[in-house]
Amino acid sequence: MSGMDTLMTDDTRTIGDTLLDVKGISLSFGAVKAIVDVSFDIRKGEVRAIIGPNGAGKTSMLNCINGFYHPQKGTITYKGITRSKMKPYEAASQGIGRTFQNVALFKGMSTLDNIMTGRNLKMKTGILSAMFWRGPAEKEELEHRRYVEDIVDFLEIEAIRKTPVGRLPYGLQKRVELGRALAAEPELLLLDEPMAGMNLEEKEDMCRFILDVNDEFGTTICLIEHDMGVVMDISDRVMVLDYGGKIADGTPDEVRADQNVIDAYLGGGH
Amino acid sequence: MEDFLIEFYFFLEVLISGLLTGTLYSLIALGFVLIFKASGVFNFSQGAMVLFAALSFVGVQEKFGVPWPVAFVLAIGIMVVFAYLVEKLVLGKLVNQEPIILFMATIGITFFLDGFGQTIWGSDIKVLDIGIPTGPLFLFDTILIDKLELFAGLVAGLMVVGLAIFFNKTRIGRALRAVADDHQAALSVGISLKTIWVVVWSAAGLVGLVAGIMWGSKLGVQFSLSLIALKALPVLILGGFTSIPGAIVGGLIIGAGEKLAEIYIGPFIGGAIENWFAYMLAMVFLFFRPQGLFGEKIIERV
Numbered sequence: 001m002s003g004m005d006t007l008m009t010d011d012t013r014t015i016g017d018t019l020l021d022v023k024g025i026s027l028s029f030g031a032v033k034a035i036v037d038v039s040f041d042i043r044k045g046e047v048r049a050i051i052g053p054n055g056a057g058k059t060s061m062l063n064c065i066n067g068f069y070h071p072q073k074g075t076i077t078y079k080g081i082t083r084s085k086m087k088p089y090e091a092a093s094q095g096i097g098r099t100f101q102n103v104a105l106f107k108g109m110s111t112l113d114n115i116m117t118g119r120n121l122k123m124k125t126g127i128l129s130a131m132f133w134r135g136p137a138e139k140e141e142l143e144h145r146r147y148v149e150d151i152v153d154f155l156e157i158e159a160i161r162k163t164p165v166g167r168l169p170y171g172l173q174k175r176v177e178l179g180r181a182l183a184a185e186p187e188l189l190l191l192d193e194p195m196a197g198m199n200l201e202e203k204e205d206m207c208r209f210i211l212d213v214n215d216e217f218g219t220t221i222c223l224i225e226h227d228m229g230v231v232m233d234i235s236d237r238v239m240v241l242d243y244g245g246k247i248a249d250g251t252p253d254e255v256r257a258d259q260n261v262i263d264a265y266l267g268g269g270h
Numbered sequence: 271m272e273d274f275l276i277e278f279y280f281f282l283e284v285l286i287s288g289l290l291t292g293t294l295y296s297l298i299a300l301g302f303v304l305i306f307k308a309s310g311v312f313n314f315s316q317g318a319m320v321l322f323a324a325l326s327f328v329g330v331q332e333k334f335g336v337p338w339p340v341a342f343v344l345a346i347g348i349m350v351v352f353a354y355l356v357e358k359l360v361l362g363k364l365v366n367q368e369p370i371i372l373f374m375a376t377i378g379i380t381f382f383l384d385g386f387g388q389t390i391w392g393s394d395i396k397v398l399d400i401g402i403p404t405g406p407l408f409l410f411d412t413i414l415i416d417k418l419e420l421f422a423g424l425v426a427g428l429m430v431v432g433l434a435i436f437f438n439k440t441r442i443g444r445a446l447r448a449v450a451d452d453h454q455a456a457l458s459v460g461i462s463l464k465t466i467w468v469v470v471w472s473a474a475g476l477v478g479l480v481a482g483i484m485w486g487s488k489l490g491v492q493f494s495l496s497l498i499a500l501k502a503l504p505v506l507i508l509g510g511f512t513s514i515p516g517a518i519v520g521g522l523i524i525g526a527g528e529k530l531a532e533i534y535i536g537p538f539i540g541g542a543i544e545n546w547f548a549y550m551l552a553m554v555f556l557f558f559r560p561q562g563l564f565g566e567k568i569i570e571r572v
Contacts, residue, residue: 092460104455117448121460123441
């Protein structure tokens with residue numbers, strides 16, 4: 001956040017080359033098919049949404065991208081490198097950050113500490129130095145603390161810095177979780193239903209933060225939602241999943257007009 | 271009046287001796303807590319680790335004739351290698367299994383370690399002497415304290431404070447607490463479970479080594495050291511399985527409680543209650559606070 005120009009408009013945003021390319025992946029758990037032969041891509045700098053009814057395979061898709069699941073078929077290419085079985089912490093170290101559908105914060109820890117864990121990969125101090133030679137370790141801690149404070153300001157959560165997150169209302173927890181993901185300075189940010197369970201005002205706040213992150217830091221965003229509403233307003237491109245398969249992909253307007261999508265959402269198709 | 275004072279000094283002696291023994295229980299309980307917090311594994315092999323670490327410490331001294339500080343560093347090295355192998359060969363293969371399965375795995379580790387330690391270093395009772403002061407010390411000329419107990423208590427206290435700082439104030443400590451809270455979320459911010467597990471098992475190994483040296487100086491290094499670790503169980507029940515302060519306070523309560531009970535309750539029921547008093551206390555305690563003094567209370571919404 002520091003050193004970034006704050007006033008940029010949509011027009012200055014540039015959407016670049018393909019950042020992530022998913023080709024023909026299928027994922028099943030026993031007889032249950034979660035994802036069936038889906039291909040799509042995410043371009044640098046865009047806001048990409050994946051929508052679909054409950055159980056359509058949206059979260060499974062995110063889990064494949066950041067390495068929690070490994071699809072049985074197909075390939076995932078990130079920044080030009082096609083990977084075999086990548087582990088979640090490897091995905092994190094290559095710049096893929098994420099939040100979870102059911103907020104997965106460290107409930108006993110304060111807001112600051114939670115966001116500090118996001119800096120984990122940026123910190124270098126080893127075990128020995130942390131134990132015996134506190135000088136450099138403390139200096140490093142302070143530097144990262146400064147970065148974290150910037151995020152806290154950005155997300156407007158100064159007042160709850162020291163509060164154990166378990167005590168915060170749901171909407172704020174979601175915000176802290178976003179902060180933790182941002183702390184890692186991700187290139188690709190995966191948001192799993194960032195607005196679920198929020199009231200209108202909280203949803204608007206969250207939309208604003210997502211757009212700001214995309215604008216100001218140039219972070220590529222891939223978000224999941226199951227209701228079409230707000231997503232259509234903030235996304236550049238939308239992919240629609242249903243029963244594990246892709247039924248539409250394109251700009252919000254294209255998707256909105258797609259007959260398959262209308263059927264899936266109104267139940268006409270099944 | 272004179273009689274009363276003597277009685278009172280005697281009470282203090284018993285209490286202090288109990289508290290000092292208690293710090294050693296705390297130290298061993300801490301080993302359990304660290305591993306339980308970070309991986310949800312109840313590590314049955316903590317006792318075997320105490321014995322193995324102490325055996326390695328004495329064994330290295332005997333075999334290579336090195337001074338004890340060198341042997342201490344080497345023994346730490348051995349425990350770190352052990353931690354690495356446990357992760358690599360056992361726990362790493364059992365990720366996402368039920369806690370009971372992980373528990374069974376640590377029972378396997380226990381018996382392996384007991385046997386392996388004695389195969390390498392021999393099974394006879396070994397004398398451990400690193401020049402820790404022994405003999406009586408009189409506080410205010412009246413209260414008798416065992417120097418070894420005092421020293422052990424101080425060292426254990428320092429270790430506990432050191433570990434508490436390490437786990438509360440450093441990056442790795444924060445990562446450890448993160449892992450303890452939510453595995454998936456920890457992975458998503460790039461914390462490697464592997465590294466954290468090796469760190470906590472190493473820390474438990476270090477704690478075991480120090481405890482082994484202290485108890486070993488008292489009793490000699492022998493098989494019964496691995497049984498002392500069982501005393502950590504009532505400590506954990508009192509303090510809660512996930513709480514570092516709980517391990518400390520629980521250890522002190524058990525240590526002082528069993529000594530006082532032996533002296534003041536023992537005579538009425540035939541004595542020798544020190545061996546089982548701690549377990550009874552823990553059991554009664556379970557009726558009232560099953561989550562322990564500092565444990566997290568689990569409230570489930572129905």
